[in-house]
Each structure stands twice: as structure tokens, then as C-alpha cells.
Amino acid sequence: MYTKKETAMRIWGAENHSEAFEKFCDNKDYLENEDKKWEKSVSMKFPYYSSDPLPSPLPTVEEIEAARFTELELSKDLPCASHVFKIRDYAVKICSYPGPLQEAENMVFLEKNCPGLKIPKVYAAYKNQGGDFNLYLKRYPKEYPDRSTLSPTYLLVTSYADGPSCYTPVWQSLSQTARNNILRKLGEQMRLLRSVPPPNPQYYGRIHSQGFPKDDYVFLGGIQDLTTAWNGPFYSHKDFAGQIMEAGLAWACVQHGEFNGELQLLLETYEDVMSRASGQNAILYHGDLQLHNIIAIENKDDKDDPDICIIDWATMGWMPAYMETVRTLCRGKASVSMTLDHNTYLYELHKGDGQAHLETAFYLTNFLAAANISM
Numbered sequence: 001m002y003t004k005k006e007t008a009m010r011i012w013g014a015e016n017h018s019e020a021f022e023k024f025c026d027n028k029d030y031l032e033n034e035d036k037k038w039e040k041s042v043s044m045k046f047p048y049y050s051s052d053p054l055p056s057p058l059p060t061v062e063e064i065e066a067a068r069f070t071e072l073e074l075s076k077d078l079p080c081a082s083h084v085f086k087i088r089d090y091a092v093k094i095c096s097y098p099g100p101l102q103e104a105e106n107m108v109f110l111e112k113n114c115p116g117l118k119i120p121k122v123y124a125a126y127k128n129q130g131g132d133f134n135l136y137l138k139r140y141p142k143e144y145p146d147r148s149t150l151s152p153t154y155l156l157v158t159s160y161a162d163g164p165s166c167y168t169p170v171w172q173s174l175s176q177t178a179r180n181n182i183l184r185k186l187g188e189q190m191r192l193l194r195s196v197p198p199p200n201p202q203y204y205g206r207i208h209s210q211g212f213p214k215d216d217y218v219f220l221g222g223i224q225d226l227t228t229a230w231n232g233p234f235y236s237h238k239d240f241a242g243q244i245m246e247a248g249l250a251w252a253c254v255q256h257g258e259f260n261g262e263l264q265l266l267l268e269t270y271e272d273v274m275s276r277a278s279g280q281n282a283i284l285y286h287g288d289l290q291l292h293n294i295i296a297i298e299n300k301d302d303k304d305d306p307d308i309c310i311i312d313w314a315t316m317g318w319m320p321a322y323m324e325t326v327r328t329l330c331r332g333k334a335s336v337s338m339t340l341d342h343n344t345y346l347y348e349l350h351k352g353d354g355q356a357h358l359e360t361a362f363y364l365t366n367f368l369a370a371a372n373i374s375m
Contacts, residue, residue: 002267008253011246021254042098043208044105047126058124058157059087061131064094068135078167078292080312083133086160091120093156094133100125100156102206103314107158109207110313114196114284118189118309120158128153161309163297171291177304179341182296185308187348190286190324198282198318204240205233206317237320241274244364248371255372263370270367279322279357287315289327324349325361330368 005015014020049058067073067085074091075084082095093100104125110117130147137144144150164170166182174182205211211232234240249267252259259267286293295309328342350356 001264002249002259004253004258007249007259011250012253014253017254017256024250024254041210042101042105044101044108046101046104048104048108048122048124050121050123052121052123054123055089055159059085059090059092061128063087064092064155065132065135068133074165078165080292089160090123091158091160093158094131095154096151098127098154099314100154101127103312104156106207106313106316110193110196110316114193116192118307119313120161120309120311122156122158124155124157126155128155131155161295161297161311163295163306163309165292166294166296167292170296174296175304178296178306180344181305182294182308183341183345184348186289186294186310186345187351189308189310190289190349193286194283194321196284198284200235201281202237203233203235203282204237204318204320209233210317212315212317237277237280238275240320241270241277244367245270245274248367248373251373252371260370262366266363266367266370273363274360277320277322277357277360279325279355279360280320282318283321283324285317285319285324286310286313287317288312321355322357322360322364325356325358326364326368329361329365 004017008014008016008020012020012023014023064085064087067087068083069076072086073083074086075082078084082093082099085092085094093103104122107119107122110119111122129152130150131153132138132144132147132150133153136150137147166174171179199209231243232240234243245267248263252263289310293310293312295311297307297309299305299307325346328346346356
């Protein structure tokens with residue numbers, strides 16, 4: 001039987017949930033600082049500029065600054081931590097952390113290894129110092145008297161996908177036929193992504209032997225082994241599943257009360273069930289496949305059959321095949337707009353193979369819910 005006191009001491013070095021929560025908060029602060037080192041986790045050299053012909057000159061800092069708080073700011077109504085702008089033929093993504101560098105590296109990898117995938121073309125990715133993309137110089141002149149006082153930002157410049165994000169209001173405005181067609185095409189695209197082989201059958205990690213970020217609660221590590229912001233990569237299913245169990249215990253320790261009966265039952269059976277899990281084979285997975293990361297492109301011949309473009313590839317990596325079902329089920333429950341549609345997506349994804357690994361996925365979904373881990 002797992003006791004909360006012993007587990008909290010082992011993972012967090014804490015006597016109770018309050019102390020564990022304090023350590024967790026320290027952990028999060030550390031991870032936020034460590035995110036600044038993302039640029040060290042990429043193998044591609046930056047700044048990156050595509051050698052392919054440009055549709056027009058790359059956007060300038062002045063053009064991007066002028067687009068802030070205008071209709072050219074595509075992300076203003078979307079649930080994302082970055083700013084995205086339409087500048088002529090381009091989409092420009094700006095972050096305060098180096099995620100765009102990781103995303104650019106992933107997308108260039110996909111251009112070479114999965115050419116049929118419908119994603120934007122990467123034209124540039126780089127770090128910028130002095131760009132005032134939040135207009136701080138005008139809004140907060142005392143704190144930011146000149147451009148040298150601004151924090152660096154990271155930019156990704158891609159081709160512009162001419163259509164709206166399928167965020168909730170757009171998704172709900174579509175006919176059911178259009179939704180079904182989008183999900184069918186999404187399933188086709190994700191099957192194509194899955195065809196990219198991993199370095200070995202039980203490799204779970206990102207494209208250049210990189211781990212998963214620990215700020216994803218599924219891979220949360222205890223404070224005592226927090227020497228990096230990454231977990232993995234993993235080279236056996238036992239290690240991968242063990243990390244998820246450890247993350248569940250770590251997160252459960254910061255909650256009020258003792259471990260409840262459901263969590264105790266799942267903990268007692270976890271190692272046995274997961275050792276026999278179906279879907280241990282590694283598949284390349286988007287990592288953040290949500291509605292707002294799907295662009296619906298108008299089909300002038302049939303409004304109910306839009307084309308799609310898939311964006312936001314920063315967290316792509318190889319995971320056990322069952323994890324895609326787990327994340328889809330969890331996010332389907334969390335999203336009103338996807339509640340009726342996530343099963344349709346899973347059907348389209350596994351059409352013809354019957355390999356949704358539902359038994360494993362339902363078990364792991366219950367474990368994550370019992371540990372109060374959000375995906």
C-alpha cells in the first residue's frame with residue numbers, strides 16, 4: 001500500500017501535502033527559468049533561413065510591431081501563449097521562450113521525412129533582441145525606456161494557411177458534414193505522421209534524442225532529480241510507463257487528503273497492467289493536437305469539404321501508440337466542442353487497423369484522472 005507521507009518524502013522531500021506543494025511551486029519556477037535554455041535542446045543551427053525561393057521579402061520587425069492589436073493578429077482570440085500575425089504571405093509566430101526553434105526543427109524534419117503532411121512551409125526561425133512586439137516602449141516607458149531593456153523573443157516565419165483556426169466558435173459554426181470531413185482528413189494526416197519510423201521500436205522521445213518537457217504534468221519529475229527541464233528520452237516501455245506512474249504519485253502528493261481508494265487500486269495494479277499494455281510500439285505524435293491547431297481552408301467547390309493545415313509542432317515526438325488515444329480521450333472530455341467528436345477522430349485515425357488500444361487507454365486515463373493530472 002502506498003502512503004502519502006512516505007511517497008511525499010521520497011519524491012518531494014516533504015512531510016505533508018503543503019510542503020510538497022511548496023516544492024512543486026519551486027519546481028515550476030525552476031522549469032520556467034529552464035525553458036529559457038530550450039535553444040540548447042535543438043540540433044539545427046539558428047538563425048535558420050530556408051534556401052527555397054521566398055514568396056516576398058521576409059517580414060521586418062517594424063511590420064510585425066505595426067500588426068499588434070490589429071486584425072492581422074491571428075492569435076488574439078485563441079488559447080495560446082504566443083502571438084501570431086499575418087504579414088503578407090507569411091504567418092509569424094512570436095514567443096518569449098525558444099519554443100519556435102524547436103517547432104522549426106520539427107517542421108523541417110517533417111518536410112524531409114513526411115513530405116505529404118499538410119503543414120506550413122518554414123522560411124525562417126531566429127532569436128530577436130530589441131523587437132517591441134508587445135509595444136512595451138509605448139505602454140510602459142518607465143520600465144522599458146529603450147529597446148535594450150526588452151527581453152529577447154523567438155520568431156518562426158512560415159507560409160500563411162488561408163483559413164480560420166478551428167477553435168470552438170468556428171468549430172461549432174461548421175456543419176456536421178464539414179466536421180466529419182475535417183476529422184477524416186485529420187485521421188489520414190496522422191496516419192501519415194505515424195508512418196515515420198522511430199530510431200528503434202521502443203524509443204520514446206523527440207527527434208534528436210531529446211526528452212519531453214517536465215512542465216507537461218505527465219512527465220513531471222520530483223524536485224530531487226530536477227537537474228534539467230526534460231524527462232527522457234526513454235528506451236524501454238518499462239521506463240516510459242514508470243515515469244508516468246512517478247508523475248502521478250508526485251502530483252497526487254500535492255493534493256489535499258490521503259490517496260483515495262481508486263488511486264490505491266490503480267497504483268497496486270499499475271505495473272502489472274502496463275507491462276502487458278497493447279500499443280507499446282512507438283509512433284510519431286503531434287503532441288498538442290487540439291482544435292485551434294487545425295486550420296480549415298475553404299474549398300470553393302464544396303463548403304462542407306474544407307482542406308486542412310496542421311500547426312503548432314513544438315512538442316512532437318515518438319510515444320507509445322496508446323498515448324494518442326489517452327490524450328484524445330482526456331482532451332475530448334475537457335473540451336465542449338470535442339465531446340461529441342473525439343470518438344469520430346479516433347475512428348478515422350484507426351480506420352482499417354482497429355488499433356486504438358482502448359483497454360490500455362481507458363486504464364491510463366483513469367489513472368491520470370485519479371492522480372488529478374490534466375492533459
